[in-house]
Amino acid sequence: MTEKTKLIAPRLPRGFEDRTPGEIAAVGAMIDKIKAVYERYGFDPVETPLLEYTETLGKFLPDTDRPNAGVFSLQDDDEQWMSLRYDLTAPLARYFAANFETLPKPFRSYRQGYVFRNEKPGPGRFRQFMQFDADTVGAAGPEADAEMCMMMADVMDALGLAGKYVVKVNNRKVLDGVLEAAGAVGAEQKLAALRAIDKFDKFGAEGVSLLLGAGRKDESGDFTKGAGLNQSGIDTVWGYLDAAQHYDLDGGKRTADNRSTVLGWRDILGSSQIGTDGVAELLTIADSIEVSGYADRIQITPEVVRGLEYYTGPVFEIELTFKVQNEKGQDVVFGSVGGGGRYDGLVSRFRREPVPATGFSIGVSRLANALKLTGNLGASEPTGPVVVLVMDKDQMAGYQAMVSELRKAGIRAEMFLGNTKNFGKQVAYADKRNSPIVIIEGSQERADGKVQVKDLIAGKQAAEGITDNAEWKAARPGQFEINRQDLVAEVQKLLSEQ
Incomplete structure (x- = not known):
């Protein structure tokens, strides 16, 4: 390489991240626990490719002049646009439609994998991240939605988060009915009202009332335009938020059970047919939750507003209730780690008959962060291999024989393949690999039919009490001699003790 050769900076594109062995192992263990719950409920795995034809992704279809809006796209050699999947739900809809004749109905599946967003990255906002979904396609009743919520509660319990979460449930039909009763007209006004409801936990009664009306000015002086409802409409929405004393006005504490909350909404909705239909579905969900013993973990609440356009009925979110500090050092609730709902129209993009569906998506990275904060992730580095050190370069075959014996016994092992001139650097390498054991055979040990096991x-534990370097070398903590022929048995014994 000449002096003028320009080196390439080893940098990642914004919105992407590398993962370490420890992180991979910890997330893998978390995923195994989630899978076990999903499979206990009768769900089976399905895997779809990273790339789909862009038209498959539905509302994320790029326009003709800008094929990369929202998704990462490329054109095939037959001039067909393909895109990296934006979520795991649209590919499932395509898979179900393509295999409609052979799949059982309802079809219960789970899928795990990376999804991609061609959007501006920011703190905690990535362009590539992992999701873990479960869906039931072909079941129209709210019982399927209730089961989805119960499964999510069992997942949280299995991950050690019992008492630290709540599964929140609402219904888009009820929300539509409330907006109808409040006199909201037009997509813009309805969306502004839904956004106000969504801010209930953050801004409380006064803030929501302002956002439902003319608007709200925050502490910085920035003004957010409101929905523009009249006072009667604002009172209707506030009655919905406060139905059956669902929250007290001082602290936002829940004071009503699920059924009482829903019955309170029924009184507010009046003659709205869509709202009445939503109430009936929620009453069925409330009863299923109650008889199954989940009422303490699953709550029907007014502020759950799922943003995706294809939700058509019940919607739900997992919210973690413990507090963390934000970038300003303020205590805030950790918040949502997953969500979903009923999306009865998505599969119908591929088939003429209506196909009901409901599902849930867990944000794997965000959930892993939550488990790390609560001490439930197990994010320590995975145990490395047993390392056979190389003391004599002309005896490589003998060292390789040791490694082969250990591997054949099912023990993770490797021979040191770096610069063998420095013994200390070999041990340091094993330390860095998080190795539990190193094997040492010099010329004297070989002559005696022995090996040293370190x-x-x-050794690390013993060394904590030794302050003098000479003393440490003399003590050789954690090191002992064995017969060469007993290598596998002694290593197995030591690993089991560790």
């Missing part, structure tokens, strides 16, 4: 874990 227990790095015990």
Whole structure:
């Protein structure tokens, strides 16, 4: 390489991240626990490719002149546009439609994998991230939605988050009925009202009332235009938020059970047919939750507003209730780690007959962060291999034989393949690999039919009480001699003790 050769900076594109062995192992263990719950409920795995034809992705279809709006797209050699999947739900809809004749109905599946968003990245907002979904396609009743919520509660319990979460449930039909009763007209006014309801936990009664009306000015002086409802409409929405004393006005504490909340909404909705239909579905969900023993973990609440356009009925979110500090050092509730709902229209893009569906998506990275904060992730580095050190370069075959014996016994092992001139650097390498054991065979040990076994874990523990370097070298903590022929048995024994 000449002096003028320009080196390439080892940088990642914005919105992407590398993962370490420890992170991979910890997330893998978390995913295994989620899978176990999903499979206990009768769901089976399905895997779809990273790329789909762009038209498959529905509302994320790019326009002709700008094929990368929202998704990462490329053109095939037959001039067909393909895109990296934006979520795991649209590919499922395509899969179900393509295999409609052979799949059981209802079809219960789970899927795990990376999804991609061609959007501006920011703190906690990535262009590539992992989702873990479960969906039931072909079941129209609210019982399927209730089961989805119960499964999510069981997932949280399995991950050690019992008492630290709530599964919140609402219904888009009820929300539409409330807007109808409040006199909201037009898509813009309805969307502004829904956004105001969505801010209930953040801004409380006064803030929501302002956002439902003329608007709200925050502490910085920025003004957010409101929905423009009249006072009667604002009172209707506030009655919905406060139905059956669902919250007290001082602290936002829940004071009503699920059924009482829904019955309170029924009185507010009046003659709205869509709202009445939503109430009937929620009453069925409330009863299923109650008889199954989940009422303490699953709550029907007014502020759940799912933003995706294809939700058609019940919607739900998992909210973690413990507090963390934000970038300003303020205590805030951790918030949502997953959500979903009923999307009865999505599969019908591929088939003429209506196909009901309901599902849930977990944000794997965000959930892993939550488990890390609560001490439930197990994010320590995975145990490395047993490392056979190389003391004599002309004896490589013998060292390789040791490694092969250990591997055949099912023990993770490797021979040191770096610069073998420095013994200390070989041990340091094993330390860095998080190795539990190193094997040492010099010329004297070979002549005597022996090998030295160094227990790095015990050595680290013993060394904590030794302050003098000479003393440490003399003690050789964690190191002992064995017969060469007993290598596999002794390593197995030591690993089991560790």
